[in-house]
Amino acid sequence: xxxxxxxxxxxxxxxxxxxxxxxxxxxxxxxxxxxxxxxxxxxxxxxxxxxxxxxxxxxxxxxxxxxxxxxxxxxxxxxxxxxxxxxxxxxxxxxxxxxxxxxxxxxxxxxxxxxxxxxxxxxxxxxxxxxxxxxxxxxxxxxxxxxxxxxxxxxxxxxxxxxxxxxxxxxxxxxxxxxxxxxxxxxxxxxxxxxxxxxxxxxxxxxxxxxxxxxxxxxxxxxxxxxxxxxxxxxxxxx
Numbered sequence: 241x242x243x244x245x246x247x248x249x250x251x252x253x254x255x256x257x258x259x260x261x262x263x264x265x266x267x268x269x270x271x272x273x274x275x276x277x278x279x280x281x282x283x284x285x286x287x288x289x290x291x292x293x294x295x296x297x298x299x300x301x302x303x304x305x306x307x308x309x310x311x312x313x314x315x316x317x318x319x320x321x322x323x324x325x326x327x328x329x330x331x332x333x334x335x336x337x338x339x340x341x342x343x344x345x346x347x348x349x350x351x352x353x354x355x356x357x358x359x360x361x362x363x364x365x366x367x368x369x370x371x372x373x374x375x376x377x378x379x380x381x382x383x384x385x386x387x388x389x390x391x392x393x394x395x396x397x398x399x400x401x402x403x404x405x406x407x408x409x410x411x412x413x414x415x416x417x418x419x420x421x422x423x424x425x426x427x428x429x430x431x432x433x434x435x436x437x438x439x440x441x442x443x444x445x446x447x448x449x450x451x452x453x454x455x456x457x458x459x460x461x462x463x464x465x466x467x468x469x470x471x472x473x474x475x476x477x478x479x
Contacts, residue, residue: 246278246331246357247271247299254309258321258365261313268307268329268361272299276333279343282307283328290325297340318365327361429476436472439465 248271256264272278282295291310299305309327330348332355350356443465 321365
């Protein structure tokens with residue numbers, strides 16, 4: 241602002257971090273560095289869209305005043321976030337003791353011979369600030385387990401990797417036990433078959449010897465051998 245202007249305005253452009261369905265505010269600072277008492281009035285081309293507090297007031301010499309401009313919640317975003325709204329700040333010199341209640345629209349009427357300073361303010365929309373992305377500790381969801389190397393060169397596995405390793409080892413142990421049981425049963429089955437074959441051979445031998453001696457084979461011996469064969473057959477079916 242030049243020295244002849246009554247108030248210094250900061251900033252000269254109202255910037256709103258635009259977000260749908262949310263009220264957004266920004267501030268203006270009016271500074272009076274002169275020895276005059278200055279009254280001001282704020283106008284806008286779209287009064288239904290904005291709320292200005294205060295929209296009128298006075299600034300005493302060597303002081304400043306903050307004006308809050310609030311944009312009402314918007315349901316739609318303009319194309320490319322372009323805004324054509326504008327604000328007009330009018331300033332006049334008033335007598336000491338004039339307050340905001342004493343300000344009238346006629347004070348800012350140039351046709352009445354009043355010296356009115358005017359400053360046009362532009363409006364722009366800017367993207368809202370993005371929050372920082374949170375850093376997730378450990379491996380991300382869906383990623384494969386990873387191992388880290390400590391200072392002494394030791395590989396440190398992640399908890400997910402340890403759980404998977406334990407499950408793999410346990411499955412291997414179970415498979416080994418099943419295989420060992422199958423081998424044991426197979427050996428017992430083979431042994432029973434050999435015993436059965438051996439008994440059959442002995443029975444056949446006794447029959448032949450009985451025929452030669454014509455005395456016959458004792459019935460009790462034959463019954464015992466037959467019972468043993470039945471038991472072996474039952475064991476073979478069970479295994």
